[in-house]
Amino acid sequence: MASRVRHAHLHHRSLLQPKEPAFWVFALFVVGGAIAIVDVLARLSRISTSGYALSWLLLAIYAVPVFVVVYKLDLYEREPMSLALGAFAWGAFAATALASAAVGWDEVVVRAFGQDFAARWGPAITAPFVEESMKVVGVVLIYLIARDEVDDVMDGFVYGALCGLGFAVVEDVLYFMGFFGGSPGDVVQGFYVRVVSSGLYGHVLYTGMTGMAVGFVVSRRSDVPLATRLRVAALLAGAGVAMHALWNSPLLDLVPRDPHGAAWLLYPVALAFKGLPMVAFVGIAVGLARRRERRWLDVALASETDGEVLTASELQTLREPRRRREAVREVRRRAGAPAARLLRRLQREQITLAMVASRVGSPDDPALVEQRDYCRSLRDALAAIPGAASAEAQAADAPGAPGPPPRGGETGGSAQDPR
Amino acid sequence: MGSTGTPEAPARPDESSSQRRTERRWPPLAGVLALIAFVTLGARGIGAVSVTGPPVGFQGILLVHPQPGWTERARSEEDGSHQLLLTKGAARLSIFAIEDTPWTPPELALDYARSLSTELSEFATDPPTAVTLASGGSALRFGFVGVTTDGIAVQGEVTASVTDRAVALVFEVQAQPGDLGWALDDTERMIDETEVL
Numbered sequence A: 001m002a003s004r005v006r007h008a009h010l011h012h013r014s015l016l017q018p019k020e021p022a023f024w025v026f027a028l029f030v031v032g033g034a035i036a037i038v039d040v041l042a043r044l045s046r047i048s049t050s051g052y053a054l055s056w057l058l059l060a061i062y063a064v065p066v067f068v069v070v071y072k073l074d075l076y077e078r079e080p081m082s083l084a085l086g087a088f089a090w091g092a093f094a095a096t097a098l099a100s101a102a103v104g105w106d107e108v109v110v111r112a113f114g115q116d117f118a119a120r121w122g123p124a125i126t127a128p129f130v131e132e133s134m135k136v137v138g139v140v141l142i143y144l145i146a147r148d149e150v151d152d153v154m155d156g157f158v159y160g161a162l163c164g165l166g167f168a169v170v171e172d173v174l175y176f177m178g179f180f181g182g183s184p185g186d187v188v189q190g191f192y193v194r195v196v197s198s199g200l201y202g203h204v205l206y207t208g209m210t211g212m213a214v215g216f217v218v219s220r221r222s223d224v225p226l227a228t229r230l231r232v233a234a235l236l237a238g239a240g241v242a243m244h245a246l247w248n249s250p251l252l253d254l255v256p257r258d259p260h261g262a263a264w265l266l267y268p269v270a271l272a273f274k275g276l277p278m279v280a281f282v283g284i285a286v287g288l289a290r291r292r293e294r295r296w297l298d299v300a301l302a303s304e305t306d307g308e309v310l311t312a313s314e315l316q317t318l319r320e321p322r323r324r325r326e327a328v329r330e331v332r333r334r335a336g337a338p339a340a341r342l343l344r345r346l347q348r349e350q351i352t353l354a355m356v357a358s359r360v361g362s363p364d365d366p367a368l369v370e371q372r373d374y375c376r377s378l379r380d381a382l383a384a385i386p387g388a389a390s391a392e393a394q395a396a397d398a399p400g401a402p403g404p405p406p407r408g409g410e411t412g413g414s415a416q417d418p419r
Numbered sequence B: 001m002g003s004t005g006t007p008e009a010p011a012r013p014d015e016s017s018s019q020r021r022t023e024r025r026w027p028p029l030a031g032v033l034a035l036i037a038f039v040t041l042g043a044r045g046i047g048a049v050s051v052t053g054p055p056v057g058f059q060g061i062l063l064v065h066p067q068p069g070w071t072e073r074a075r076s077e078e079d080g081s082h083q084l085l086l087t088k089g090a091a092r093l094s095i096f097a098i099e100d101t102p103w104t105p106p107e108l109a110l111d112y113a114r115s116l117s118t119e120l121s122e123f124a125t126d127p128p129t130a131v132t133l134a135s136g137g138s139a140l141r142f143g144f145v146g147v148t149t150d151g152i153a154v155q156g157e158v159t160a161s162v163t164d165r166a167v168a169l170v171f172e173v174q175a176q177p178g179d180l181g182w183a184l185d186d187t188e189r190m191i192d193e194t195e196v197l
Helices: A002-008 A021-045 A049-071 A081-101 A105-113 A115-145 A153-179 A184-196 A203-219 A226-248 A261-304 A312-319 A321-335 A337-359 A366-383 A388-396 B026-049 B105-119 B180-193
Strands: B056-058 B062-064 B071-078 B081-088 B091-098 B121-125 B129-132 B138-147 B153-162 B168-175
Touching: A021 A049, A021 A081, A021 A115, A021 A153, A021 B026, A021 B138, A021 B153, A021 B180, A049 A081, A049 A153, A049 A184, A049 A203, A081 A115, A081 A153, A081 B026, A081 B180, A105 A115, A105 B026, A115 A153, A115 A203, A115 A226, A115 B026, A153 A184, A153 A203, A153 A261, A153 B153, A184 A261, A203 A226, A203 A261, A226 A261, A261 A312, A261 A337, A312 A321, A312 A337, A321 A337, A321 A388, A337 A366, A337 A388, A366 A388, B056 B081, B062 B091, B081 B180, B091 B180, B105 B121, B105 B138, B105 B153, B105 B168, B153 B180, B168 B180
Parallel strands: none
Antiparallel strands: B056 B062, B071 B081, B081 B091, B091 B168, B121 B138, B129 B138, B138 B153, B153 B168
């Protein structure tokens, strides 16, 4: 009963929510899209089975690390894996199939601006509008399926970027097999152009930005007026679409035509002119979102650093994933693997404490009291292991640690829901 | 954040009225579906209200009614052999008519597949299926995939038929991967609506 009280305030929902109508819409489009896309891919695989297999192998080498990096961008609260995989599947199947079905926009551009203009600018006008809208719909549906899981801007980035990654993987297979020719040599060439030279700049960034827009609208309802949220969201989503449009446009198109020999080496350099500013822009946006996450943690735990549940130096460690890992390593070195596992668990539960604290109305809420007790018991257990407590303290006091966090109220976050 | 309205997360007794929020399920979902419908079907809607091009064809043989967006790009006619190319974006519909043919639809389809195999590398076909055209004529239809001399993979479908007046008709649609679905929607309608004269 007690643990049910504690976890009633947490939110680790899975994708499988049959009571939510949005779940069935999501499932319908993903399954329908998968059938359509698999049919297209199966036809293309007949061009070259080995090229097709190589396409997936190379893209796995690219996509798995990117998935892990994006998934771990959220400093404190990893999203449920089923939702993360769902976002990927939406991008891979539903968004690709819907974007393929959205035909005729090129003709609209031709009719409006003429054939010559459309030939040059059509891809920069139609693809960003069609593809970004169909990808970000996946983030909106995930929010409607599990509303509590999109509770800050960073969550929106993670789900959006994973949608974008799924889209990029399937699109890359289509390009490798379709536009590059499909033989193993063609696939390697395609991989060099689309992944090695430009893999950093594509759909992951665009949809990460549009996902942030969704995250901002839905997570800041308690402290930002609707009109402001919509303005900020329009800027974020507009940035994602504009980056996509810039990438597809003839502007800054320095890529050598029909390259031979050493000219191939110019590809990454030429593409970097367009791509690196995008990476920098998204890096700044993600950095701001992570700074806000740290402020949220500081505010949420400001009243908990009494030394029994959490010390001020532990809070410093908790703020940075790198310092958390270092503390665990230090404890493992001095006190063994069981102590390291216990510390990792304590860190996780201290972050959970922050989440509970930011969701309950009162400092005496039973859920918060129970979570405090739980953290306290973990700290006691850790302290009972010889060497563990001193190792943890040493790691927390390591040089380079930032100063103490500002107390609640100095950060600009609201007391009830500082995220 | 706010209450989800589900049994797992009931509203707290101490929650202020400003925090309490009934989440609406259907309006946002309707908005999502409306966006999907607009993006996927909107351009077709615009195309549908636009004026389609005039019928094209070969005098005394057939008349094709182009779907919106399809325009005639090339034509050649000589010695009882006629050829017409319609395009929409990167999708192409080639129509061939050969008068006084001795072939049956299966022979015609086989010969056409052979000629495609010389133009496309990595050429592969689906098993042919017999279809009946809206005009009543019987035809053979097969899908194919291959790589052009430019190194671009194409997918397509061939419909081969022979009219009562011994005119061999071939409709070949070619599109890049991912585009074939909508191209077939249009071209199969055009084939069905073709008037054999």
